[in-house]
Amino acid sequence: MTVASLARPEIASLSAYAAATQANLTIRLNANEMPSNANSAVDTELNRYPPVRPWKLRERLAEIYSVLAEQVLVTRGSSEAIDLLLRVFCRPAIDNIVISTPTFGMYKVYADIQGAEVRCINTSAGSDFAPDVCALLEACDAATKLVFVCSPNNPTGNSIRSDDLLRLLRNRKGKSLVVVDEAYVEFTSKESTVGLMARHENLVVLRTMSKAYGLAAARVGSVIAEASVIALLDSVMAPYAIATPIIELALSALTGDRLACTAAQIETLRAERRRLETALPDCTDVERVWPSDANFLLVRFRNLAGVTRRLAEHRILIRDFSTDPGLHDCARITIGSTDENDLLLKALTNSDA
Numbered sequence: 001m002t003v004a005s006l007a008r009p010e011i012a013s014l015s016a017y018a019a020a021t022q023a024n025l026t027i028r029l030n031a032n033e034m035p036s037n038a039n040s041a042v043d044t045e046l047n048r049y050p051p052v053r054p055w056k057l058r059e060r061l062a063e064i065y066s067v068l069a070e071q072v073l074v075t076r077g078s079s080e081a082i083d084l085l086l087r088v089f090c091r092p093a094i095d096n097i098v099i100s101t102p103t104f105g106m107y108k109v110y111a112d113i114q115g116a117e118v119r120c121i122n123t124s125a126g127s128d129f130a131p132d133v134c135a136l137l138e139a140c141d142a143a144t145k146l147v148f149v150c151s152p153n154n155p156t157g158n159s160i161r162s163d164d165l166l167r168l169l170r171n172r173k174g175k176s177l178v179v180v181d182e183a184y185v186e187f188t189s190k191e192s193t194v195g196l197m198a199r200h201e202n203l204v205v206l207r208t209m210s211k212a213y214g215l216a217a218a219r220v221g222s223v224i225a226e227a228s229v230i231a232l233l234d235s236v237m238a239p240y241a242i243a244t245p246i247i248e249l250a251l252s253a254l255t256g257d258r259l260a261c262t263a264a265q266i267e268t269l270r271a272e273r274r275r276l277e278t279a280l281p282d283c284t285d286v287e288r289v290w291p292s293d294a295n296f297l298l299v300r301f302r303n304l305a306g307v308t309r310r311l312a313e314h315r316i317l318i319r320d321f322s323t324d325p326g327l328h329d330c331a332r333i334t335i336g337s338t339d340e341n342d343l344l345l346k347a348l349t350n351s352d353a
């Protein structure tokens with residue numbers, strides 16, 4: 001059985017929209033576009049539809065991620081990739097997904113929209129939020145189509161151990177896709193899991209340009225999967241989804257100089273993360289700081305409500321996660337610029353400030 005056969009039968013037999021042919025050096029009278037660009041302030045031919053899929057960007061991202069172009073679908077942020085996976089693989093009121101909580105909230109949101117059951121297995125602070133693979137596997141049944149693993153995990157910052165991931169992949173072979181969300185992977189020294197794809201066709205990896213590449217506003221993400229899975233997701237995604245100026249911008253961010261700049265920014269961020277990891281425990285209200293592979297830290301405070309209020313007075317926002325399972329009195333703090341982090345530490349150190 002191939003992984004693509006796990007898809008909803010109606011999606012497997014879907015006829016995708018046949019977009020107007022696009023070829024260079026042709027007179028394009030086939031797509032009801034205007035013949036000229038009304039916005040002369042930009043060079044981009046805004047009167048023309050973008051390519052149905054951003055082929056060049058796809059090739060470049062495939063190079064960066066060390067996979068084949070046919071294994072990549074460029075999406076509007078990796079959020080859209082999560083939505084596509086739910087829509088393609090989960091039949092409403094029949095299928096389910098399994099997640100390790102606390103984790104990124106959008107897996108549940110898109111599952112709820114699709115009408116797929118969400119089975120949550122809680123992790124614990126005591127085991128540094130390591131996913132409980134035994135319990136995850138026990139939660140799976142014949143209707144489990146997707147197992148989501150966020151690594152590094154938002155909001156806890158830890159990465160899954162490779163033997164745990166391998167166990168999940170092997171046990172769910174032919175039964176479920178295992179989706180590893182690597183939104184923050186560039187901030188770790190650990191390798192991406194895409195290397196495992198050659199031997200595990202049920203592995204799907206999500207990547208994004210929103211975090212380490214600093215392009216959250218551009219909305220560029222990727223799904224990396226076996227080509228037949230990509231073809232199914234492609235058949236559901238809207239044609240022309242990625243706008244021409246965004247394709248150009250993303251491609252320019254992936255050239256030599258800009259990549260070097262991104263690498264330097266990642267290094268600075270990691271140094272700032274180390275600085276905050278060391279300095280925060282000395283602040284009176286801080287009870288615990290967990291190690292993090294991402295661009296944020298999970299912190300337990302003695303008086304979270306008071307701290308949040310005090311920081312807000314300094315116009316500093318942090319994200320309260322205290323209602324998530326196992327995260328009482330916890331907040332997630334994104335690593336900012338050196339100046340922003342100085343202000344954070346000052347506001348936390350000096351309660352009268």
Ligand SMILES: Cc1ncc(COP(=O)(O)O)c(C=O)c1O
Nearest residue numbers: 077078079104154183208210221
């Ligand atoms: C773990 C994780 N995955 C995916 C996303 C979505 O990112 P985007 O849609 O910007 O690619 C986020 C955003 O915060 C996230 O934390």
